[in-house]
Amino acid sequence: MDGQLGWGTLDNGEWRKGPWTAQEDKLLTEHVSLHGDGKWNSVSKLTGLRRNGKSCRLRWVNYLRPDLKRGNITPQEEIIIQELHALWGNRWSNIARSLPGRTDNEIKNYWRTHFKKSKPSKNVEKARARFLIRQRQEEQGQEEQQHLHQGAQQQQADMRAAMKRAEEAALAEDMEETTYMYSVSCMLQGGGFSGYSSDGSTGDGSWGSLWNLGDVPDDLCAVTALYGERR
DNA sequence: AAAACAGGCAACCGCATGAAC
DNA sequence: AGTTCATGCGGTTGCCTGTTT
Structure with a gap:
């Protein structure tokens, strides 16, 4: 290419x-403007790029794309x-x-x-804890329909009640966080928010309505699926 | 002024997944 | 149905640069 290759010398010639x-x-930019992105393996043939x-x-995705935002990550971001x-773990592409x-x-x-070297913030830990509690509740609900054994049902009911109490305690503990969660949700969807009642609970009692993520992977089901498959 | 150190970031690697054949 | 290939994703590496000693 230019003879000055540094550690980027030719790999296997x-x-x-x-x-x-x-x-x-x-x-590369010219190639994409002519042919669009995709078909990456043909780039070298068509452009002579080695x-x-x-x-x-x-290179295109991380650096050359015209819609990339330059500059520091904002506090909102x-x-x-x-x-x-907190919700998805290392699902960087989803977050992006x-x-x-x-x-x-x-x-x-x-x-x-x-963030990695510091302990997760209180809010992040709470967000994750509440999500897991809710997810667990949903799983329990599904299991319940499949297994109608009375003893097991009682146990599950007890567990759900305990988890519900834990969640309510978490919510009551600081309304400040609730407001915070609300603001994040609003940011994610550009201001339109629904399903959130003044008592700090969601309208239908689901994370789907609390977050209402819009084009962020569809809804709670998608999020739950993502989480589930990860484990 | 120079060496040592740490943080930030671009790029590479291996694996998973889906599409095409 | 099985194989191959292209693409996407997450983890990791290593260079560059700024800061500290």
Whole structure:
């Protein structure tokens, strides 16, 4: 390419690795503007770029895309990242979809440098705890329909009651957090919020309505599925 | 002024998944 | 139905740069 390859010397005599040059960026950008993104493995053939498809895709997604937002993560974005990470864990691509202009790589790096070494905040821990409680309740409800043994039913009812109490205690503990959760929800959906009643509970008693995530993976079911499959 | 250290970030790697054949 | 290939995702690595000693 330019003869000055640094640690990005030719890999096995074919693919270049390491930092991208301005010329390579230009080639890739031109290719995408002509052919659109996708078909990354054809980039090298069509442009002469000695980068493999994966490398091209990564460069485009993380750096060259015109809709990328430059600059520091804002406090609002930081809150969203914390909350969504509490819900989804390291689902960086999901989190990134909720933050237009940000990439999964960027969020992942930000998380690792800003949060990982510190203990999770109280709010984050609470968010996760409440989500898990709710999820557990739903699972219990499904199991209940399948197993109608009376003893088991009693046990499950006791457990649900205990979890319900725990959740209510968490909610009562600080209304400040409830307001906080509300504001995050509003940010996520651009202000439109429903299903939240003044007593601090959700209208229908589900996280789906509390969060109402919009284009963030559809609804509570999707979130639950994501969480479930992760474990 | 220079060496050591730490943080931030770009890029690579391996694996999983889905589409095409 | 099985195989191959392309793409996407999350984890990890290592360079660069700013800060501290």
